[in-house]
Amino acid sequence: MKSLKAAAVVAGSVALAGVAAPAFAYDAHHLPPMSVNGALDQLTQQPPTVQDLMPLQHQSNALDTEKKGSVLSRLKDVTTTVNHRPLLGGLPLKR
Structure with a gap:
């Protein structure tokens, strides 16, 4: 019976937190366009700059x-x- 009471308290607190938390509508204007027409529209309104197309100005020596x-x-x-x-399963072989 104690576990049932604990489950009820947890469920009640989760429900109370859900009611008390404010709900925000997500602003979809900041998302990148997800269609070809939306991408073309964004490109015609804001053409890319040189910094957008070439973010790295130097060659990396990591490779x-x-x-x-x-x-x-x-x-x-x-x-x-x-x-x-010569290894067998990660263990060295003796000759």
Whole structure:
């Protein structure tokens, strides 16, 4: 019987919180257009600027395999090390 009372208290408090919380209508004017006509309409009203089309002005070195410390350089080192060690299920094999 105690669990039934606890469930009733929880359900009542959730219902009370739902009634007490203010309801707001969602403003759909800030959403991007979801149709071709809406996208064309937005493009004709506000054409994109250069900053919208090219947000990055410099090239990243994160994917450079020749630079030490880059992500792909470290991945290349790890794969080279793993390929030279024979493993079975992650365990080294003794010769």
